[in-house]
Amino acid sequence: MRTDIAQPIRLKDYRPPDWLVETVHLDVSLHPTQTKVRATLALRPNPLAAAAPLVLDGDDLTLASLKLDGTALPAESYAATPDNLTIPQPPHRPFVLEIETLVDPSANTQLSGLYRSSGTYCTQCEAEGFRRITYFPDRPDVMAVYTTRIEADKKEAPVLLANGNLTDSGELPAGRHFAVWHDPHPKPAYLFALVGGDLACVEDKFRTMSGRDVKLRIYVEHGKEERCGYAMDSLKRAMRWDEEKFGREYDLEIFMIVAVSDFNMGAMENKGLNVFNDKYVLASADTATDGDFAGIEAVIAHEYFHNWTGNRITCRDWFQLCLKEGLTVFRDQEFSADMRSRPVKRIADVRALRAAQFVEDAGPLAHPVRPETYKEINNFYTATVYEKGAEVVRMVLTLIGPEKFRAGMDLYFTRHDGEAATVEQFIQCFADASGRDMAQFMRWYSQAGTPEVTVAGRFDAAAKTFTLEAKQTVPPTPGQPDKVPMVIPLALGLVGKNGRDLPLALADGRTIERGVLVLSEPSQSATFTGVAERPVLSLNRGFSAPIQLDTDLNGDDLAFLAAHDRDPFNRWQALQTISMRLLIDNVERLRAGKAPRSDDKLMVALAAILEDAKLEPAFVALSLVPPGEGDVAREIGRDIDPDAIFRACKALRAEIGERSRRLYARRKKRRPA
Secondary structure (H helix, E strand, O other): OOOOOOOOEEHHHOOOOOEEEEEEEEEEEOOOOOEEEEEEEEEEEOOOOOOOOEEEEOOOOEEEEEEEOOEEOOHHHOEEEOOEEEEOOOOOOOEEEEEEEEEOHHHOOOOOEEEEEOOEEEEEOOOOOHHHOOOEOOOOOOOEEEEEEEEEEOOOOOEEEEOOEEEEEEEEHHHEEEEEEEEEEEEOHHHOOEEEEOOEEEEEEEEOOOOOEEEEEEEEOOOOHHHOHHHHHHHHHHHHHHHHHHOOOOOOOEEEEEEEOOOOOOEEOOOOEEEEEHHHOOOOOOOOOHHHHHHHHHHHHHHHHOOOEOOOEEEOOHHHHHHHHHHHHHHHHHHHHHHOOHHHHHHHHHHHHHHHHHHHHOOOOOOOOOOOEEOOHHHHOOHHHHHHHHHHHHHHHHHHOHHHHHHHHHHHHHHHOOOEEOHHHHHHHHHHHHOOOOOHHHHHHHOOOOOEEEEEEEEEOOOOEEEEEEEEEOOOEOOEOOOOOOOEEEEEEEEOOOOOEOOOEEOOOOEOHHHEEEEOOOEEEEEEEOOOOOOEEEEOHHHOOOOEEEEOOOHHHHHHHHHHOOOHHHHHHHHHHHHHHHHHHHHHHHHOOOOOOOOHHHHHHHHHHHOOOOOOHHHHHHHOOOOOHHHHHHHHOOOOOHHHHHHHHHHHHHHHHHHHHHHHHHHHHHOOO
16 A cells, blocks of 8 residues: 655665766757656766666656667666656666656646746756656766756747756747757756746846856846846845855856746755746835845845855755755855844844744754754755854854865865765865864754853952853753753953953963854863953853853843943843843733833943944844844743733833933934034
């Protein structure tokens, strides 16, 4: 009896593919219901594997014909079903396999593989959509050079696009036409793309750092061309930024974006032919918000940055998904930070991490950044893989510093270009570039859960020392009841009464490189000498590690940090902590029938932010926003009273508004006429 229950796939069971594909020649004759796909595969046995049958993946396919080295195979020499094609005894040598399949794009409501919607043919092949187009070893570590010929009715699809550079095009009888695209860079099947339809085009160009002119084209539905301007500008800025920050130059003659209304992902980084949901491309100043523009900029950059971190170097298997997604999220975050406000961007990213990924880590769906098993890979496109994956890359930067991080990235690109890599290979590049042992750091990829760090400080005026005591634990998560210590980089500062950082000199003679204390044991202490005054500890600056932090800072300490800390993130964090303590207290007061109280320390700290002329207006505006109802509910955890939370938040927002109004009124009176 057939069962559709998926069997688990495990990282430990990985083995290299039995067969490799050198080249793929696709001839696709588009038709609304009977598209013919002829795939010519140049196969060779993997020298790392023993002789084995050839088993190709399929999904709802109809086989029309099959040839090996130009000769039709007899039916008894292979087995074909909609879900796989098996040749039990293939020649154990290189050979060419010609496979003709029939697919129905109009009936493909999954929007995976080749589908037709609103008159446009489009593909989506990540993670396992290519097997819905033709039989293929559909796994990321099978990389091939693709040449794609597309044929279609010219009235229905005057635009025919695929990966790579256009090498030929022309007219055909009966009102049809064709285009041939060649991508010289080996890629896995999930990066294949094809588009056919009646689309408008917005064109520009970009001159690379080596002086090559690259054509830039954005294809959209007719009438939407004027709303592509910001996307095109974002693309050009992303290309320049990647050259300057990572030395990565674009490698084809043309880069294309297709924006369609019917796309089941935000965007897809297919090599040279990105496909987007058009909400991440189209924007007009008349209707779009600042958030819309920021979103377009980030997603355009993210998919472009995949050209190197995901395409030129891809994943060995889907367990390594964070290798392309976490790394590329980190890169797009850095790009947005450079384009806009770095403190505001960092705060926005941390808020999103806490709202989605911390919740994921604390619940029944908690999983490591690199999972060890899955049944359906599409279920692992999660905040943990993407956002926490980006934080892990950021911790590498924090641990080894910008120069060695860039050297590690350069080594990664040099060492693994054109390969399907693993997380271990990625991290080894930074170990080699910095000389640092990264073995324990790898636990960030294997252990689920958000580490909890408790820190207390003790000042000895007579000895002029400040001692920091830190403890770390990682809570149990499903399948991982027992945890071991992580490597946690804590960027810190000791803030003196004048608001300046005091020197960080350790009693044992060790140095604190770049102001980063590294926790690697269940409990650690660090004693700083030459501390002549009681400092206020500023910890986890810039959110240097994705942890839950508990300190012994009191309200006065937090208000001081909010007013004086040189780290913008911790100024904002201090305000959030004071506000959260007040809100939770007021929730309890309201539940007991009492009026909410105010906190003068919070209001003084907010006034200091408002009157600091050196701060960016965007940061000041963000600082005035207290934690929201969802933040408070997550902090309380259980026995939540939504009405009391709403009333407490409303009261605090009203008080902040009124105090700010008075402050601005006083400043206006002091202003000379």
